[in-house]
Amino acid sequence: MIDIKNDPRFKGLEPFPSRVWLSSPTMHGDEQRWVDDAIQTNWVSTVGRNIDEIEKAIAEYVGVQYAVGLSAGTAALHLATKLAGERLFGMARPNEGTLQGKRVFCSDVTFDASINPVAYEDGEAVFIDTERDTWNMDPAALEKAFELYPDTKLIVLAHLYGTPGKMEEIKAIADKHGALIIEDAAESLGAKYRLNGKWIETGALGDYNCISFNGNKIITGSAGGMFLTDSKEDCEKVRKWSTQSREAAPWYQHEEIGYNYRISNIVAGVVRGQIPYLEEHIEQKKAIYERYKEGLKDLPVSMNPFDAEKSVPNYWLSCLLIDEDAMAPHVRGEQDELWSHIPGKSSPGEILNAIACFKAEGRPIWKPMHMQPIYRTHKFITAEGNGRGRSNAYIAGTGADVGADIFRRGLCLPSDNKMTPEQQDIVIDIIHRCFQ
Numbered sequence: 239m240i241d242i243k244n245d246p247r248f249k250g251l252e253p254f255p256s257r258v259w260l261s262s263p264t265m266h267g268d269e270q271r272w273v274d275d276a277i278q279t280n281w282v283s284t285v286g287r288n289i290d291e292i293e294k295a296i297a298e299y300v301g302v303q304y305a306v307g308l309s310a311g312t313a314a315l316h317l318a319t320k321l322a323g324e325r326l327f328g329m330a331r332p333n334e335g336t337l338q339g340k341r342v343f344c345s346d347v348t349f350d351a352s353i354n355p356v357a358y359e360d361g362e363a364v365f366i367d368t369e370r371d372t373w374n375m376d377p378a379a380l381e382k383a384f385e386l387y388p389d390t391k392l393i394v395l396a397h398l399y400g401t402p403g404k405m406e407e408i409k410a411i412a413d414k415h416g417a418l419i420i421e422d423a424a425e426s427l428g429a430k431y432r433l434n435g436k437w438i439e440t441g442a443l444g445d446y447n448c449i450s451f452n453g454n455k456i457i458t459g460s461a462g463g464m465f466l467t468d469s470k471e472d473c474e475k476v477r478k479w480s481t482q483s484r485e486a487a488p489w490y491q492h493e494e495i496g497y498n499y500r501i502s503n504i505v506a507g508v509v510r511g512q513i514p515y516l517e518e519h520i521e522q523k524k525a526i527y528e529r530y531k532e533g534l535k536d537l538p539v540s541m542n543p544f545d546a547e548k549s550v551p552n553y554w555l556s557c558l559l560i561d562e563d564a565m566a567p568h569v570r571g572e573q574d575e576l577w578s579h580i581p582g583k584s585s586p587g588e589i590l591n592a593i594a595c596f597k598a599e600g601r602p603i604w605k606p607m608h609m610q611p612i613y614r615t616h617k618f619i620t621a622e623g624n625g626r627g628r629s630n631a632y633i634a635g636t637g638a639d640v641g642a643d644i645f646r647r648g649l650c651l652p653s654d655n656k657m658t659p660e661q662q663d664i665v666i667d668i669i670h671r672c673f674q
């Protein structure tokens with residue numbers, strides 16, 4: 239490892255006076271107004287005008303009939319997964335999940351909150367490898383997975399870093415096999431996809447759709463999430479489950495297991511103040527992406543790709559991928575890493591450490607789920623078939639594993655919409671120096 243501060247390549251650079259973040263909340267003032275409104279009117283609870291307003295505004299923006307405000311994107315994903323489980327396999331006993339013994343095909347390069355609800359519901363996540371065009375679920379690998387496990391009826395798909403996945407292909411495969419799709423649009427609110435010639439927002443593309451207002455997202459409530467749907471019945475069920483599944487009795491009466499997952503009217507006030515700025519945030523993120531693309535074009539790297547004909551990302555995070563022949567040595571253990579420098583080459587480890595040294599925050603690519611210790615025993619399907627157990631003492635090469643490759647060579651760049659062009663130029667300069 240290299241002492242970056244004393245490395246002559248970084249001579250003359252000073253740390254940023256205040257940290258440049260990966261993606262931090264950007265407040266505009268209206269948030270305070272709606273939080274104050276909630277407090278002054280005493281709607282300091284999980285009911286109130288802020289909740290009603292954001293449900294209406296987001297449903298309208300995304301183009302769905304109904305939105306249910308929840309405490310987190312994870313809560314939305316849990317209830318979406320439970321809804322799908324009930325529809326496919328019926329109501330479960332109180333101590334059992336709705337997916338008991340069932341396989342669910344899941345995005346592999348995503349945040350674990352996308353797919354943990356499969357485990358909450360006692361199902362088995364089967365991870366589907368990633369394609370290189372958008373870094374999302376590979377339709378070829380999904381098709382392969384249906385060949386191997388044709389009785390699977392549920393898919394959980396995330397749009398990584400705000401870039402829509404190949405929905406047209408994936409929906410066609412799902413339809414062919416009679417499978418439902420849970421769409422995790424937590425990172426992609428405001429991104430659009432052209433499905434069969436019609437532009438549709440992410441968050442309106444699945445059978446069950448979820449977004450997040452986590453502090454690092456394109457707009458935030460400090461926390462919070464939403465379930466989005468065109469089904470009145472599903473909307474009502476999620477409202478019921480998220481408020482402890484109360485029946486219409488004078489006392490607490492329960493026919494179903496309940497959850498305390500409803501959004502707070504205070505949190506909804508922050509979201510309400512943010513919604514008018516969603517487009518502005520997307521424009522800022524897009525400018526950041528394009529500035530990186532231009533500034534890094536002379537280096538042996540590429541940016542996180544998208545399909546410009548079929549999609550408009552929200553550019554939530556800008557990422558780079560180092561060309562294979564420009565990769566310096568970099569090995570990762572389960573919790574630590576080791577990297578070294580070779581002139582003309584670099585590694586995610588070196589770049590992330592270098593920018594951190596000057597007080598800018600990047601992040602490794604989300605580690606693929608099939609590589610996570612918790613899911614090590616779960617199946618992983620690539621375009622070639624079973625992605626596990628392919629190594630061999632006698633034959634070189636272990637076949638495709640696109641997610642592992644993107645994790646190995648990629649990284650997320652500082653993408654905060656308050657980062658100035660001057661600050662971004664310095665980040666770009668640091669990355670250049672890494673390759674010297």
Ligand SMILES: Cc1ncc(COP(=O)(O)O)c(C=O)c1O
Nearest residue numbers: 310311312349351352424450452
């Ligand atoms: C892809 C993805 N899914 C789900 C979540 C979970 O959302 P929340 O943090 O609101 O629970 C996140 C991020 O937080 C995410 O990035």
